[in-house]
Amino acid sequence: MKKDRKGMEQLGEFLVEQLRLDQPGNGKQELKEELTALAVGSRFAVKEYYVRKTVLLLMVLGAGLALTVVCFFTFRAGGSTELTSVARPGYGEGDRTESLTVQVENEDEVQELNVTVQERRYTEEEKQQILSLALKELEELLPGENGSLDHVQSPLAFTDSLQDGAVSVSWTTDPYGVIGVDGSIESAESEEGTLVEIQATLNCDGLEAIYSTFANVFPPDRTEEEQLLDAIYEEVAHADDESSCESELVLPTSAAGQKLTWLKEETANPYLSVLAMTLILTVCVYLQMDNQVHTKAEERKKQLLLDYPDLMWKMTMLLGAGMSIRGAFVRISEEYIRSRESAVPAGQTKAPGRAGTVKAAGQRGKKETQPRYVYEEVVRTCLEMQSGVGEAQAYERFGKRCQLPEYIRLGSVLSQNLRKGAKGLTALLEQEAESSLNERKNHARKIGEQAGTKLLLPMILMLGIVLTVLMVPAFLSF
Numbered sequence: 199m200k201k202d203r204k205g206m207e208q209l210g211e212f213l214v215e216q217l218r219l220d221q222p223g224n225g226k227q228e229l230k231e232e233l234t235a236l237a238v239g240s241r242f243a244v245k246e247y248y249v250r251k252t253v254l255l256l257m258v259l260g261a262g263l264a265l266t267v268v269c270f271f272t273f274r275a276g277g278s279t280e281l282t283s284v285a286r287p288g289y290g291e292g293d294r295t296e297s298l299t300v301q302v303e304n305e306d307e308v309q310e311l312n313v314t315v316q317e318r319r320y321t322e323e324e325k326q327q328i329l330s331l332a333l334k335e336l337e338e339l340l341p342g343e344n345g346s347l348d349h350v351q352s353p354l355a356f357t358d359s360l361q362d363g364a365v366s367v368s369w370t371t372d373p374y375g376v377i378g379v380d381g382s383i384e385s386a387e388s389e390e391g392t393l394v395e396i397q398a399t400l401n402c403d404g405l406e407a408i409y410s411t412f413a414n415v416f417p418p419d420r421t422e423e424e425q426l427l428d429a430i431y432e433e434v435a436h437a438d439d440e441s442s443c444e445s446e447l448v449l450p451t452s453a454a455g456q457k458l459t460w461l462k463e464e465t466a467n468p469y470l471s472v473l474a475m476t477l478i479l480t481v482c483v484y485l486q487m488d489n490q491v492h493t494k495a496e497e498r499k500k501q502l503l504l505d506y507p508d509l510m511w512k513m514t515m516l517l518g519a520g521m522s523i524r525g526a527f528v529r530i531s532e533e534y535i536r537s538r539e540s541a542v543p544a545g546q547t548k549a550p551g552r553a554g555t556v557k558a559a560g561q562r563g564k565k566e567t568q569p570r571y572v573y574e575e576v577v578r579t580c581l582e583m584q585s586g587v588g589e590a591q592a593y594e595r596f597g598k599r600c601q602l603p604e605y606i607r608l609g610s611v612l613s614q615n616l617r618k619g620a621k622g623l624t625a626l627l628e629q630e631a632e633s634s635l636n637e638r639k640n641h642a643r644k645i646g647e648q649a650g651t652k653l654l655l656p657m658i659l660m661l662g663i664v665l666t667v668l669m670v671p672a673f674l675s676f
Contacts, residue, residue: 214248229488236495258480262473262476266476282448284298284446286315295312295315296462297310300461301458302453303458305456309430311431342354351383354377386417395410396411396412398410426453430454432453433453499601502602502605504642505571505572506604506634523593534576576596582595593612
């Protein structure tokens with residue numbers, strides 16, 4: 199597993215180098231600046247991000263394409279499967295219509311049929327009841343589109359229920375096979391008409407009534423194909439009735455002297471859907487990773503803004519105690535490094551002329567779980583000065599890296615005072631600290647107002663629930 203992961207990282211690094219994604223001028227410059235700032239100036243932050251992003255995209259694409267190939271070849275072999283039986287619905291599940299295709303011997307084309315499979319029936323006492331209104335309704339509905347039962351060429355209305363479902367109806371015909379169980383004409387061959395006795399059994403809540411009548415059935419105008427389909431439906435219905443107590447319906451193997459081969463269409467191959475979902479997921483991952491970088495960059499700016507008053511009070515105290523600007527930076531840097539390596543929070547300082555202490559935002563006496571970016575930049579500034587960068591230039595670079603107007607102004611002030619002398623610098627920093635504290639209070643108030651706005655919708659929903667709980671019982675009491 200580790201070897202595979204290492205191989206993926208090497209492949210991602212190779213692609214990044216070949217596409218030169220981490221080089222200036224390629225990709226999103228703003229994104230690269232945010233990555234560099236979040237990594238506190240790391241030279242490899244941009245490259246590591248693009249390598250990680252490339253590896254993740256390759257994994258998503260690889261998994262999606264592999265699933266696409268599996269789906270393609272799994273569903274590739276044959277679109278239908280030969281059947282000998284159809285599973286019957288269990289008792290109480292209701293009848294089910296199966297979409298099947300049938301291959302008739304010596305026929306090139308297959309026929310598509312919707313075969314109704316009755317639910318499995320178990321012996322039990324039936325509750326039956328007869329209503330006189332149901333008999334009257336039956337007499338009106340039975341002829342269907344035919345003018346009367348004396349001349350029947352269209353299907354009869356063999357309804358399953360009457361009186362809005364209160365009465366169930368079952369049908370029998372004699373001779374069998376002329377009229378189907380659904381009232382359709384199946385095998386009326388005499389041009390002079392075939393007399394068929396129709397008997398309907400009406401059941402409703404324990405009472406039973408028998409309705410009997412005669413119909414003179416004439417053959418409809420049907421093509422050979424329709425006659426063949428009628429014969430197939432007849433064989434299926436006959437097999438269904440004979441095996442109604444069995445767990446499966448055994449499909450007939452012949453009809454009208456023709457051999458039948460039953461087929462059922464398989465589920466459509468989903469490989470195109472899988473491929474489309476893979477591409478969409480890849481794009482979403484790509485955008486989400488960039489969005490996470492932007493979100494962290496915004497959080498960094500907010501943290502820098504909240505930590506600015508704390509840094510100003512520290513600078514004011516240390517310069518007021520007689521330290522140089524460089525000495526103050528070194529002292530703040532050492533204090534932060536110690537706090538980062540221990541459970542003591544970084545930089546609790548007492549503000550001059552104020553009771554209590556001023557803490558860096560987010561520091562509540564626990565060991566820090568994330569870096570304080572302003573102090574990381576202070577540490578980096580000290581390292582630059584140790585490596586030979588000019589002190590004035592280091593302060594200016596410190597302000598530019600923080601990317602906020604307050605820090606840019608601070609870096610410029612420190613650089614100018616270093617060149618012109620530090621007279622009045624302490625008073626200037628103290629004034630800036632006072633001003634930054636007021637700005638911090640305003641910023642905290644703004645954050646609180648934004649939080650209150652976000653809670654407005656849940657409060658409205660809760661109000662609606664409370665009103666519903668109070669009003670519904672009042673309405674129901676009337």
